[in-house]
Amino acid sequence: xxxxxxxxxxxxxxxxxxxxxxxxxxxxxxxxxxxxxxxxxxxxxxxxxxxxxxxxxxxxxxxxxxxxxxxxxxxxxxxxxxxxxxxxxxxxxxxx
Numbered sequence: 001x002x003x004x005x006x007x008x009x010x011x012x013x014x015x016x017x018x019x020x021x022x023x024x025x026x027x028x029x030x031x032x033x034x035x036x037x038x039x040x041x042x043x044x045x046x047x048x049x050x051x052x053x054x055x056x057x058x059x060x061x062x063x064x065x066x067x068x069x070x071x072x073x074x075x076x077x078x079x080x081x082x083x084x085x086x087x088x089x090x091x092x093x094x095x096x
Contacts, residue, residue, distance in 0.1 A: 004069060011058055011076065018087050022047050025090060043090040050083045
């Protein structure tokens, strides 16, 4: 397997973990007080948006030529860092 495929596989697996974390947050939000639920839903909506952006970047990576690989890789890493931070913030903010 080449570097691009390994890279894509690694990020796809992490994306699946984050999607599962978001599902947990959604479930937790449904059992909270209205004001907390509103706050959690706001964060979940933002996370859903960032997941979509990361998925789009990952798709770009799959279609990138060897010449564009470094540039697309940097875009993926930037989206990943942003998503990682947002998921971490949301999960720590709404811990049990």
